[in-house]
Amino acid sequence: MASTATLSLGTGANEVETEVALLPKKEEKTLDDFMKLGKYCWLILLFSEFMLLSGAGNTLYMMYAGAAPKLVSCEGPEVYIKDICKSSHDFHNPPNCSLTYQYDFLSINVAFDHLCQEGAWVKTSISVQMVGVLIGSVLSGTVADRYGRLKVLSVCFFMVSVLSVLNTFATTLVHFTVVRTLLSVFKGGLLSTYGVYKMEHVPRQHRFWIATMISWAPNYMLLSLVAYLCHDWKTYQYAIFALSMPGAVVFCFVQESPRWLIQAGRIDEAHRVLKKIMHIDGNTSDHMWSEVEEMLQNEQKKQAERSKKRKNYNFRHLFWNRYMATVTMIMWLGMFSTSFTNYGFVFNIEKLSGSLYINALLMGSLRWVLNIGFGVADLKFKSLGRKHIHLISKLTISACVLSIFLTYYFEYDEEYSFIIRAATLLASATASQVFITKSMVLMEFYPTVVRNSAVSFKSSASRIGTILGPQLFILAMPVQKSSVRNPHRDVPFRRHRVPTTAARNEGTTASGNIAKEGEEWGDGASDGRIK
Numbered sequence: 001m002a003s004t005a006t007l008s009l010g011t012g013a014n015e016v017e018t019e020v021a022l023l024p025k026k027e028e029k030t031l032d033d034f035m036k037l038g039k040y041c042w043l044i045l046l047f048s049e050f051m052l053l054s055g056a057g058n059t060l061y062m063m064y065a066g067a068a069p070k071l072v073s074c075e076g077p078e079v080y081i082k083d084i085c086k087s088s089h090d091f092h093n094p095p096n097c098s099l100t101y102q103y104d105f106l107s108i109n110v111a112f113d114h115l116c117q118e119g120a121w122v123k124t125s126i127s128v129q130m131v132g133v134l135i136g137s138v139l140s141g142t143v144a145d146r147y148g149r150l151k152v153l154s155v156c157f158f159m160v161s162v163l164s165v166l167n168t169f170a171t172t173l174v175h176f177t178v179v180r181t182l183l184s185v186f187k188g189g190l191l192s193t194y195g196v197y198k199m200e201h202v203p204r205q206h207r208f209w210i211a212t213m214i215s216w217a218p219n220y221m222l223l224s225l226v227a228y229l230c231h232d233w234k235t236y237q238y239a240i241f242a243l244s245m246p247g248a249v250v251f252c253f254v255q256e257s258p259r260w261l262i263q264a265g266r267i268d269e270a271h272r273v274l275k276k277i278m279h280i281d282g283n284t285s286d287h288m289w290s291e292v293e294e295m296l297q298n299e300q301k302k303q304a305e306r307s308k309k310r311k312n313y314n315f316r317h318l319f320w321n322r323y324m325a326t327v328t329m330i331m332w333l334g335m336f337s338t339s340f341t342n343y344g345f346v347f348n349i350e351k352l353s354g355s356l357y358i359n360a361l362l363m364g365s366l367r368w369v370l371n372i373g374f375g376v377a378d379l380k381f382k383s384l385g386r387k388h389i390h391l392i393s394k395l396t397i398s399a400c401v402l403s404i405f406l407t408y409y410f411e412y413d414e415e416y417s418f419i420i421r422a423a424t425l426l427a428s429a430t431a432s433q434v435f436i437t438k439s440m441v442l443m444e445f446y447p448t449v450v451r452n453s454a455v456s457f458k459s460s461a462s463r464i465g466t467i468l469g470p471q472l473f474i475l476a477m478p479v480q481k482s483s484v485r486n487p488h489r490d491v492p493f494r495r496h497r498v499p500t501t502a503a504r505n506e507g508t509t510a511s512g513n514i515a516k517e518g519e520e521w522g523d524g525a526s527d528g529r530i531k
Helices: 037-067 114-147 151-165 173-199 204-213 216-230 235-246 245-254 256-261 267-281 284-306 313-319 321-348 356-380 385-409 418-445 448-475 491-495 512-523
Strands: 006-007 016-021 071-075 096-100
Touching: 016 037, 037 114, 037 151, 037 173, 037 216, 037 245, 037 267, 037 356, 071 491, 096 418, 114 151, 114 448, 151 173, 151 235, 151 245, 173 204, 173 418, 173 448, 204 356, 216 235, 216 356, 216 418, 235 245, 256 267, 267 284, 313 321, 313 448, 321 385, 321 418, 321 448, 356 385, 356 418, 385 418, 418 448
Parallel strands: none
Antiparallel strands: 006 016, 071 096
8 A cells, every 4th residue: 555645835824744655665576576487497397307317216226226025935856945145054055956046026136146144235335335325415405506406417427427327337335335435425415405496496486386296206116117127227327317317408598597697696697597587488578687686686676785794604604593503403303313213114125915015006106195185284274384384294204213112022023014014104104294294394494505505414414314224124133123213202302393384375484683684695584373
């Protein structure tokens, strides 16, 4: 509504007061006002899917390539041992019989002869590879914030592709581990950067449902089918390489993130990129372009003001004040506990009853169903919020882990193996919602200048979970009862701390202090209050 002012006309007794309506102050537009779900955005989503397929494919690769055979028998003229791993015999020196393997997928366990207890070395190899992912995640954040998202993505994608092919020539577990650990460094950078690059192009109101659709869940299902068709670790690696290769072509048609270019002060490049995006989307009106130029001029003025007190931002700025430090650590702990549980199940999925392929397909399908369900609910029910979805997911995982623990504790694991199977698949599928909600909070909470650093810090928690996850069942091997602990016992504490950042309350901020720092950093820190 327009405000009014009183003007006095005339002098002395002839003075007349007239109420005059003033025009409302013109709202200053930001880049978000020009980010549309147009043709270019869909091109970015296609590009992101190929990046994810390369990164996720080479992560889930070890779910199959590191799967132990279900049964190692020894058959001879006078000897038959149903499972030599449970006998007193050494499988290296079988008693006048030949080993036969029962497996769903020809893994490196069989190829490199790491059977029975020696299968623990393969799980250790997975943990070592995840150390590489951790290193790549941490390093890529700072590099991408300083030199750009697209440069980091191009280098990481190229190296992952080359090393994945080189990986198939490994002849020993040591050789295999060395190559895949180096591959994992670049894979960590790829997975940490692609999500930020994707979300910086997506309009705010579409972020959640897009994050649920272009996610790990549909790739779980696709990669399960591919694994079933390939049936061995070498062919499977070539298939992942072939499926992700179209991403190299799409590289030729995408541009650097205009959001990053503006924040980096490269206004001329942002001008050129936005002009290309508008041309692809068909927005060629002079009025629209004049508004874009006005926005860029305003950003240039802000950059000039900030350049006087510009800093090099890094991880320590994630702990800029007490509130920000609290949110950062809560997110870190939540990512660690969820990742530890999820990947503990994923990398030991061959221990579940039923087919390896069916279990992986069910896990991916259930993830996607939950993603779609929560995505629709987020659009339909405005009061739902990120935090409520996060709480529901955490409680579900806790209940699943508890049911698995009780089944092992009371030694019903063989009689009620279906409970362990169902709880494992549901817990792993629900973990997807925790990853998505935390990613959304991260994107909406942190300013652009430290956003990739925040992603890398969050990823470090996830990667530590993936390092320890494969060891989950190995640690429990010396005893019959499961020693699985519930890492989600602190859910009530995190419920009161994790912020809801969905932009539903216009004109509000999560914290006065955060808002001030956001202004200094040149980006809004948050758009929603804690509910």
